[in-house]
Amino acid sequence: MVDEQNIYEAALTRLPGVGAQLTRQLVSYCGSPKAVFQAPPGKLLKIPGVGPKLVKSIAEHARTALVQAEECVKRATEEGVQLLFYTSPKYPDRLKQVPDAPTMLYYRGNANLNQRRIVSMVGTRQISAYGQTVTERIVEELKAYNVMIVSGLAYGVDVVAHRAALQAGLPTIGVMASGPDIVYPAVHRKYAERMLTQGGLLTENTFGTKPDAPRFPARNRIIAGMSDCTIVVEAAMKSGTLITADIAHSYDKEVMAVPGNITSPVSEGTNYLIKSLKAVAYTSVQDLVELLNWDLEDEAAAKTTVAAFNPADYSEDELKVLSVLKQTREEHIDNLSWKAQLPVSLLASVLLGLEFKGIIKAMPGKRFQLI
CATH class of the missing domain: 3.40.50.450 (Rossmann fold)
Structure with a gap:
């Protein structure tokens, strides 16, 4: 059975003029690859970096991209190839941190x-x-x-x-x-x-x-x-x-x-x-x-047996954000959105909740820091 999510992820990589950074921007604001294809032009135009020419291009090439993506996902399934979109937990985290990281990897x-x-x-x-x-x-x-x-x-x-x-x-x-x-x-x-x-x-x-x-x-x-x-x-x-x-x-x-x-x-x-x-x-x-x-690291690991955060005290989305900030200490909200795999609209309320709990603090320029 072909995974619908994989099809929309693969289709995004086949849209002309949509590079890695713009893909992250689209997914971050729309919430998912599928939502990008279903979003009305008016919503897409509100996304930074998206203009009328790109919106028209997406509409014109969407069907072809989805057909090509479905063929790709079928072949990947047949040949044992994993398609790792940048939001996949299997995608290399170290690579995800770099600005020109590939949108999708074949593994x-x-x-x-x-x-x-x-x-x-x-x-x-x-x-x-x-x-x-x-x-x-x-x-x-x-x-x-x-x-x-x-x-x-x-x-x-x-x-x-x-x-x-x-x-x-x-x-x-x-x-x-x-x-x-x-x-x-x-x-x-x-x-x-x-x-x-x-x-x-x-x-x-x-x-x-x-x-x-x-x-x-x-x-x-x-x-x-x-x-x-x-x-x-x-x-x-x-x-x-x-x-x-x-x-x-x-x-x-x-x-x-x-x-x-x-x-x-x-x-x-x-x-x-x-x-x-x-x-x-x-x-x-x-x-x-x-x-x-x-x-x-080995010395610290030997001494530390208790996790810094008790999972029982936080929601699943809060733990995603904390996991990212534990690695980087400080992040811009847009980067935090795609690294934690949370749309900006949801992320804003999650960050507010963590601020109330005294775990993070807001910094100038829409950046957030782990306390």
Whole structure:
């Protein structure tokens, strides 16, 4: 049976001129993807960023988008692909925080995309013997911390990291620049199939999408956005790997780089990142543990056995809001709306109730802070 909600979610991604941020705006004000399609023009025109031209476009393309979406959802069901709209609890929370996060992800696998600790490993396709040894060592060191390894399933550092994670028993996610039905490069299919039972394959592209060149930088933002830290093992000065590091920086994510031989072309990029203070040097797992405060987290977790909030004291909607604010401490009402999956109209009353309970306080500029 085809899920009606999935159809409307998928249809939103097929409307011309409706990007990720505008999609969030529409859903936030209308309440759901289905409500966007059912909303009268007058209501849509009251939404910030929506003009007469867009309203007309939505009306003209709605039927085609819904037909295409129904076909997509049917195929996803048949092929075991999960469609993760940004409001889905299975959607990566870390990725949800970045401004250009995909509206929808196509996912095959069994890993929890919100695992406690996630690290991305990226680097050159022309990996050296040193790079291979270091990549395998890093993954082995991360085993004690039950880390999920994310990479791009490409030649070189990517596939070595995936393979090492499989051997270490760690979950590993391959983020693809193609559709969920196309494994690229095809020679890595055997690893991709193993990852389906020990991790998974993730993409923002629909079925049949070829891995064209422009899709790789877009793929890299997902790799950077869904992890706590991006580790660059080896990279040339002009490479997609350094683009991934820059993207991670723009997201305020941690970046680490492995120091390399100064005579090696594939170490020029990593040494540059360290020299220019764009990355912290990785020499052992302790460097990563201290950078991300994993040691302090573990100490705090050992001492804390009682949750900060008693669920019995709050409604389901209040707990959604508190869950978001526990992670970020402070949020704008629009961001809070889509992160908590509550329409703005309902969110306003929920926030007022939490203010009365003395749990949050309103800040200038429609921002709310956890006390």
